[in-house]
Amino acid sequence: MASRPTMDTELLIKLERLITKNARLSSHASVTSVLQDLGTPTVSLAILDGEKILPHCFTAGSDDTSTLFQACSISKPVVSVLTFKLIEAGKLSLHTSIAEYLPTSAVEALETTATKGMAKFITISQLLSHTSGLETSGSQGFPGYDVSKNANGHYRAALPDLAEALEGQWPSNTLPIRLKDWPGHVFNYSGGGTGVLQLIIEAVMDAPFTELMDKYVFKPLVMKRSTYVIPEEDGLNESTKEGKQGSGNYARAYYNGYTSCEAPHRVNPEQSAAGLWTTPSDLLTLVSAIQSSLHTDTGFLPKTLAAYMLKEVQSGMAHAWFITPNHFGHGGSNMPGWKCNLLASLTNKRALAVMINSAEGAKVFWKVQAALFYLLGWEKASNFWYERNCVVPFADVFAVTPYETILAPWSGDWKEQEREWMVELVVEGGVPWLKVGQMPKQRLCVAAHAKEEYQDGSKIIVDLVCKGGVEVLIRLVEDKEGKPMMEMWNGNTGSVVMMEKV
Structure with a gap:
């Protein structure tokens, strides 16, 4: 496989110079030392400008542009692309009741005594647009499970399957996903709704979710560094002190720029909502395919379906994509130390993806994104629902x-x-x-x-x-x-x- 072109040398020099000149201590002379001090050991990013995807990775360890990071809630819009491919294939219908696809017991599990008979009014469109009336999974979203082994060789946590996680009972660490509002009433962000969609996809296609993502999305788009499969222990890169790359080249989670978390990553049985591992370059490969579908008749998705996927339903939310008049995208944050953002133009082939592996890295994450827009001369994008209005840049x-x-x-x-x-x-x-x-x-x-x-x-x-x-x-x-x-x-x-x- 031919390697991707690297980031433009002039742009990279400008970005490195910008970051190093914002060192908080005079002893921090390198880009990585500044980024570590600000809160993260690695910043992996990619820029789409025209037909070129230009990646770069700043790291104090062994990560590189092929290293996989947790994409957190960006998992959801990627699943939306699969959903629309299945709609194109005639396997799903956007406005059909979920009761047409799930057994009665699974639909009734989403109800309380008082809401009995209401869940059958939920549609796939509502699951994607977070207007289904289903509640969130709890104050921490989907925190995942530490399935690493302790000194005695025992797993630290039991791992529920998706149905158990949605039910909210042992060994789930989240609340049950049940109706708290009328289907179709208002936007209320619900990763649990995406989990229900995963159950539907697996039931209709009679195949594991991970295999379906590969067949319908990742392989056709040659997204070779994307998977919803849980990584093996030896696949993870070691901490910055050792600097050794694991067999799978997976990043590990950090608390700050220096200290790795006890659990190198946490496992999400809610794969569709939070379980994607990928790179910024692969995310922009997907985005580029969507942008082409919007403006040509030979895209990855039919033009009408691509446009409908990105049509606002409520409160700046389309079908699993946040939307403004000029941009679409999504962000994400997983415990213990993963943050990412994906921002793409609706009118031309421009996009940016940034991924980090630190719990304390939010500040530097937004600063780097703002700096890239500044250096590239791109127009300011309106804030999505989840973004802070006040970010002090470099x-x-x-x-x-x-x-x-x-x-x-x-x-x-x-x-x-x-x-x-x-x-x-x-x-x-x-x-x-x-x-x-x-x-x-x-x-x-x-x-x-x-x-x-x-x-x-x-x-x-x-x-x-x-x-x-x-x-x-x-x-x-x-x-x-x-x-x-x-x-x-x-x-x-x-x-x-x-x-x-x-």
Whole structure:
């Protein structure tokens, strides 16, 4: 198999330089040391630009661009593609009752005494769009099971099958999946609904789910590094200290950038909802096929089915894909240490996938994604339902800040609305700084994220961030009357505060 082209050298140099210049300690001179300090040993990513998929992997260990990561809830939209392939084959119907596919006992298991007779009104469309009325699996989603062996050679946890997991009884560690609302009423994210869909697919096709994914999706698209099969113990890569790659080249979970979890990964019997292992490149292979299906008559899916899969049902949710006017995608987070995001354009062949293997890596994860959009010059994507509104990006220390004359209207003291907390914006020698009382001033640099526009007539002049320390973004805005305004984004609290000129 020919190796994929690597990320464009110029882009990679810019990204590495951007990350290293945001080191919080002067002793962190490499990209991996900065990423470890921020919370993750590995960041694996891939960019789709036109027909090219360009991968790269930053790692302190033995991971590489072929290393498999848990795709977490991105498992769900991948299953949606299988579902629509089965609809194309005439095996499933989107708006047919689940009672047509499951035994009566399985349908009634989703009901309480008071909701008896309601589950038969659930459709496959509702399972995919999270409008089935089924509850979530609990506060932790699907936390998975530690099936590694202890010192005595015994498994640490019993592993339920999918039906037992949905029932919520021993040995399941989640709540039972039952109706808590009317089918079709409102969007309520339910991984349990995806589990029910897996039961339907296996019953209709009379074959294991993993084999069906291979037959209908992975093999036709040549996604050779994608599987829902549980990895063997010797397939996992060792911790960063040893740096040895396992036979299957599977990443292992970490708490932070340095310490691996006791369980290298947890097993999800809810395979369709959280059990996919894959690479960013394979995810973009799938995305590219979907994008081609939207705009050609010879795509992986018929054009009408591809469009219907990505048609919004409720609250920014299509059929297992989150949707905005210009983008589709999905994110994911699995215990103990997996996070990922997939974002794709609806109008052209552009997409980005980022995967990490750390519980504490969310901050660096979003920063890297924002930096790539910035460096590529891509338009800002509207936030999906699950995304934070306030992410403080990396500082671009090489970007030229606006001239002092432009910043002059914002110079001086500002205070938070409804609080007495004061900051002062000063410009010295053409360089903007942020001061608070007698504390050391913080240099401000241009924020490394995509440009944004307001729709109310206000104009964003510049976004400035503190370099390598204080997690704050200062947005300088000119309202429609030309009055200077200031927003302060706090990366620790996730809040955006309007400031008042003193």
